[in-house]
Amino acid sequence: MLADMKTGVILLLLGGLVMAQSNRFEKPVRLKAAGKVITTEVGHSAPYVYDWDGDGVRDLLVGQFGQGKLRIFRNAGTNKAPRYEEGVWFQAGGALATVPAG
Secondary structure, three states, rough: HHHHHHOOOOOHHHHHHHHHHHOOOOOOOOOOEOOEEEEOOOOOOEEEEEEOOOOOOEEEEEEEEOOOOEEEEOOOOOOOOOOOOEEEEEEEEOOEOOOOOO
């Protein structure tokens, strides 16, 4: 399970790099999860879509600069019409996982 999570985080980082180089960005929108606008506690966000739970539907992952945390919003809808559930913080070994920031 931990190896799968590490692979997912690596793919998340590589996917972000590819998107940054593609120059094909859409107009920004405010996304909601569980009926509330998604925000960060501190700093700015780094959103990415990835099928985190392997169910064939892309979930929303939101990295938070400032504290190096990642929140996962599972998609209860479809890829064409996503409906994100309330976010949960990414954990490893039963504890909140963070990436060094700063």
